[in-house]
Amino acid sequence: MEKKMMMMILLPFLLVSVSVCSTAASTFNNVSTISFDEGYVPLFGDFNLLRAPDGNSVRLVLDRYTGSGFISSSLYNHGLFSAKIKLPSDYTAGVVVAFYTSNGDVFEKNHDELDFEFLGNIDGKPWRFQTNVYGNGSTNRGREERYNLWFDPTRDYHRYSILWTAKHIIFYVDDVPIREVVRSEEMGGDYPAKPMALYATIWDASTWATQGGKYKVDYKYAPFVSEFKDLVLHGCAVDPIQQVSSSGCSEKEADLESADYAVITPDRRTAMSNFRQKYMYYSYCYDTLRYSTPPPECVIVPEEKIRFKDTGRLKFSSGHGTHHRRSKRRSRVSKVAAQNQAKEI
Ligand SMILES: *[C@@H]1O[C@H](CO)[C@@H](O)[C@H](O)[C@H]1NC(C)=O
Ligand SMILES: *[C@@H]1O[C@H](CO)[C@@H](O)[C@H](O)[C@H]1NC(C)=O
Numbered sequence: 123m124e125k126k127m128m129m130m131i132l133l134p135f136l137l138v139s140v141s142v143c144s145t146a147a148s149t150f151n152n153v154s155t156i157s158f159d160e161g162y163v164p165l166f167g168d169f170n171l172l173r174a175p176d177g178n179s180v181r182l183v184l185d186r187y188t189g190s191g192f193i194s195s196s197l198y199n200h201g202l203f204s205a206k207i208k209l210p211s212d213y214t215a216g217v218v219v220a221f222y223t224s225n226g227d228v229f230e231k232n233h234d235e236l237d238f239e240f241l242g243n244i245d246g247k248p249w250r251f252q253t254n255v256y257g258n259g260s261t262n263r264g265r266e267e268r269y270n271l272w273f274d275p276t277r278d279y280h281r282y283s284i285l286w287t288a289k290h291i292i293f294y295v296d297d298v299p300i301r302e303v304v305r306s307e308e309m310g311g312d313y314p315a316k317p318m319a320l321y322a323t324i325w326d327a328s329t330w331a332t333q334g335g336k337y338k339v340d341y342k343y344a345p346f347v348s349e350f351k352d353l354v355l356h357g358c359a360v361d362p363i364q365q366v367s368s369s370g371c372s373e374k375e376a377d378l379e380s381a382d383y384a385v386i387t388p389d390r391r392t393a394m395s396n397f398r399q400k401y402m403y404y405s406y407c408y409d410t411l412r413y414s415t416p417p418p419e420c421v422i423v424p425e426e427k428i429r430f431k432d433t434g435r436l437k438f439s440s441g442h443g444t445h446h447r448r449s450k451r452r453s454r455v456s457k458v459a460a461q462n463q464a465k466e467i
Contacts, residue, residue: 149297149383149390150204150281155352158192162353165191165321170345179351182324184210184217186341191323194355197225199371200378201357203320204283204294207240209249210346211276214242215337216328219348221282223318232259234314236284236291240275241331242339242346249275252404253293253301258311265417267301268404272397279351286314286357287379292386299386299394300401308418317360324348356381398426409434 157177164171167190170183182190194203203223210217219240226233235256240249252268273280283294291303291314305313324346328338339346357378358371378384386394406412407420408430416422431437 161355162192165193182348184324184346185344189325194320196359197317197319198357199317199360204354205350206279206352208279208349209275213245213343215244215332216339217242218327220323225318257314260312269401403436
């Protein structure tokens with residue numbers, strides 16, 4: 123009963139469509155895409171990785187036997203990692219779709235990682251997602267932010283992008299930069315600095331993904347299918363063993379830094395700030411119980427800060443948060459998930 127009431131209160135709120143970004147959808151229009159076989163190989167659950175005949179799209183499936191994933195064939199020393207993604211619909215509690223860069227296979231103890239993690243939900247409740255940044259094994263210093271989306275990510279494809287340069291990291295949803303991390307000296311090794319590969323996975327994260335594990339994957343609704351297309355890998359591919367940049371790297375770095383999407387124009391900054399005001403519901407930067415001094419890259423925005431409690435969660439959060447437990451459980455669901463260090467927040 124209570125839950126139903128909550129939904130009735132929540133739904134209209136969530137359905138209010140707020141225009142986060144009014145600029146034309148053009149940021150990534152000119153970016154060249156590559157086929158699956160040009161850039162990627164299966165990572166696990168090969169039977170559940172379904173390539174389209176044209177090679178430009180791929181489906182990752184989770185069923186009761188396994189999830190699935192793919193990985194870029196190369197590691198990149200900085201890059202733009204991007205894909206159009208459509209998430210599974212209906213009941214998806216416990217399901218996680220992750221789109222991230224990592225070098226955890228090469229550096230087990232001090233890996234770097236940049237994450238988009240999409241968290242499934244019970245029927246009628248929207249997907250949420252989080253971003254995270256790890257550098258040089260900083261897994262005990264999580265830098266999670268969690269958000270809602272301004273659209274239903276199961277209905278259409280939307281572009282999700284991670285830009286990583288020597289100067290900054292930008293997470294994009296479509297044309298909206300939703301998070302920027304500017305490299306600062308104080309961040310030290312916590313700023314990702316070693317070549318990374320791109321990973322995309324779908325897996326069972328029943329223990330934490332939806333309301334702290336309250337709702338598990340229900341295989342009655344399987345298979346859970348996520349679709350990826352228009353894949354983009356820009357950057358300097360480096361030898362994973364030697365990790366030496368090939369000679370073309372400085373040129374590619376320059377290309378990356380001078381690209382349109384590497385610039386947060388005033389319009390984009392406005393869109394970013396609107397997004398964060400309306401859709402961000404957790405930020406480590408405002409979680410003073412966790413970090414009495416915010417980590418050095420945090421830009422404390424007074425209008426944002428006022429919305430958050432000491433826990434970094436929304437003050438007037440409707441439902442989520444109130445019954446959350448804090449836990450640092452790590453998912454060991456798959457080889458990849460193990461590196462994901464996903465923490466419940
Ligand atoms: C996109 O490409 C077209 C043709 O190559 C070019 O004319 C246009 O200026 C480019 N737009 C951007 C935003 O780079
Ligand atoms: C990264 O971690 C390694 C191993 O813990 C350490 O030796 C190295 O100094 C660190 N690098 C940076 C830039 O902090």
